[in-house]
Amino acid sequence: MSVRARPALVVALLGLVPFAGARETRASDEAFRAAAANGVRVEEVFRRTRRMMHAWLAYADARTLLLPDYLPGYTRGRRPFDLYTPHNSGADNYPYLVATAYFTDRLLYEGRMREMLRSDVRFTTAPDGIPGELELKTGKLGPPSLFGAAEYAKDGLIAVTELLGRTPWFYRMVDMTAALMRRAPVASAFGPLPDAGAELNGDVLQTLVRLAAMTSDRRFREWAERIGDAYVLEVLPGTHGVPGYTWDFTKHEGPDRMRLRDHGNEMVVGLALLHALESDLDAPRAASYRPVISRMLDRVLASANPDGMLYNEFRPSDLAPLDRQLSDNWGYVYGAVYTHFMVTGETRYRDAVRQVLRSLPRYRGYDWENGSQDGYADAIESALYLYAREPVPEARDWIESEIRTLIAFQQRDGTVERWYGDGNWARTLLLYAMWKTQGCHLDRWRDRVRLGAAREGDRLFVSLEGPAGFRDRLHFDFARHRRVLNFGRDYVRLNEWPEWFTVDENALYRVVDVSGRETIRAGWELKDGIEVTAPARLIVERSLADAH
Numbered sequence: 001m002s003v004r005a006r007p008a009l010v011v012a013l014l015g016l017v018p019f020a021g022a023r024e025t026r027a028s029d030e031a032f033r034a035a036a037a038n039g040v041r042v043e044e045v046f047r048r049t050r051r052m053m054h055a056w057l058a059y060a061d062a063r064t065l066l067l068p069d070y071l072p073g074y075t076r077g078r079r080p081f082d083l084y085t086p087h088n089s090g091a092d093n094y095p096y097l098v099a100t101a102y103f104t105d106r107l108l109y110e111g112r113m114r115e116m117l118r119s120d121v122r123f124t125t126a127p128d129g130i131p132g133e134l135e136l137k138t139g140k141l142g143p144p145s146l147f148g149a150a151e152y153a154k155d156g157l158i159a160v161t162e163l164l165g166r167t168p169w170f171y172r173m174v175d176m177t178a179a180l181m182r183r184a185p186v187a188s189a190f191g192p193l194p195d196a197g198a199e200l201n202g203d204v205l206q207t208l209v210r211l212a213a214m215t216s217d218r219r220f221r222e223w224a225e226r227i228g229d230a231y232v233l234e235v236l237p238g239t240h241g242v243p244g245y246t247w248d249f250t251k252h253e254g255p256d257r258m259r260l261r262d263h264g265n266e267m268v269v270g271l272a273l274l275h276a277l278e279s280d281l282d283a284p285r286a287a288s289y290r291p292v293i294s295r296m297l298d299r300v301l302a303s304a305n306p307d308g309m310l311y312n313e314f315r316p317s318d319l320a321p322l323d324r325q326l327s328d329n330w331g332y333v334y335g336a337v338y339t340h341f342m343v344t345g346e347t348r349y350r351d352a353v354r355q356v357l358r359s360l361p362r363y364r365g366y367d368w369e370n371g372s373q374d375g376y377a378d379a380i381e382s383a384l385y386l387y388a389r390e391p392v393p394e395a396r397d398w399i400e401s402e403i404r405t406l407i408a409f410q411q412r413d414g415t416v417e418r419w420y421g422d423g424n425w426a427r428t429l430l431l432y433a434m435w436k437t438q439g440c441h442l443d444r445w446r447d448r449v450r451l452g453a454a455r456e457g458d459r460l461f462v463s464l465e466g467p468a469g470f471r472d473r474l475h476f477d478f479a480r481h482r483r484v485l486n487f488g489r490d491y492v493r494l495n496e497w498p499e500w501f502t503v504d505e506n507a508l509y510r511v512v513d514v515s516g517r518e519t520i521r522a523g524w525e526l527k528d529g530i531e532v533t534a535p536a537r538l539i540v541e542r543s544l545a546d547a548h
Helices: 022-057 086-104 106-124 146-164 168-182 198-215 218-238 266-280 284-302 330-344 347-358 373-387 393-407 422-437 523-528
Strands: 010-013 311-314 321-326 450-456 459-465 471-475 508-512 518-522 530-533 536-540
Touching (some): 022 422, 086 106, 086 146, 168 218, 198 218, 198 266, 218 266, 373 422, 393 422, 508 523
Antiparallel strands (some): 459 536
């Protein structure tokens, strides 16, 4: 386990607990100043994302409570303002309103967000669980959409599950994904597949790998391996080592085209994660997949620019760029690269990740997506996934500068660009906030409550400021990759919420309060939450008693 993920914990209020010497006291003072500054940033993020959430909810359909993909005032072309789609509003907006409500408005999370899930099932779903597009004004439901189901699961329901575990959103994902695979329409030598394209197949593969690990339901692993075998044994050998864009499983051929931004990179991510699961299980495919996955990643890395940044598209046969605009989803692909390093131990893959992170200052202010906030949101998300594993200073500074640009897109009414991509704006800000709290959170956050944290070695410094007398429960993060997803290691995963500082439920922790009174707690108590009253400053460090 890395230093970042090791459980820590003494909880102590600064000022009345003696430290070993003036140098340690100065270091602690600096850490608390950093934690307090982080608390200011987190309060702004929560306040802004909650405002965006309420701005969008004001446009909810009165009958179904569902949200249209676009709002009046959208300026990037003509769009319908009364259409809900599972692959847009369902996948990219609604799940991050769920996450926003969880962090900033727990009553809304327990009420309205669950009512919207009920409406999703009631109004958009065919009898076997596949959703379709819904015309909100007329109530007309379109045909079942496998693409809608795949996107809703991978981009939406996975994100909620990675954060919150087995909630009603998890069960929606389980049954919807099983229904999708039962409908898989594309014949192949390996069995029916969801699609001929790398995007939809990659979407489904990323979901199946999670469900295989979480449920031990053999169906999910068999379906994942069916898709994996189709690409490892047929598509990659036929497309110069990469998944390509589409593939004709009857003619056994496909175009000389590889897309590395969204709507194309999903299979790279899915195959790396499937290989990690097979390695966790010490299964035969771990060995047979390994050289093919290595070659895939080597080809992708060889197509990059000198800084390691990836082009939107390249030609697999000679690696020439087909679209020289850089991909804002570069970190999704580099997450697969880092996962492969974790599985194989081959340091060249780690080196590639560190190189691209060190290059980020040269991309300060880069226009990733034609002036849209969505490009900044995805690029910062990319960096946060990787910085959580490799805290490269250049990446930290770049994230801090670019987050201000992202925040500035919010409009006076709380919306951002008035399309479903506003949810991605909220997602990235929440990811940033989790970094600034090191995964800690409160039950009943409100305006002017500032919770921040800073890490110094094995110690966590927590600052809580707010209105006089504010009381709440402070929760510490835990190894969700292991306890929720059942992965052997904390692999980089698209639509995850990185783990920064985690507690071990079965370790013991020494807690020192303002009076110097000392108690011993178990890690699960800290995960479940301890009472705090603002203002508070807490030091968190593992108890020596845990060694006995």
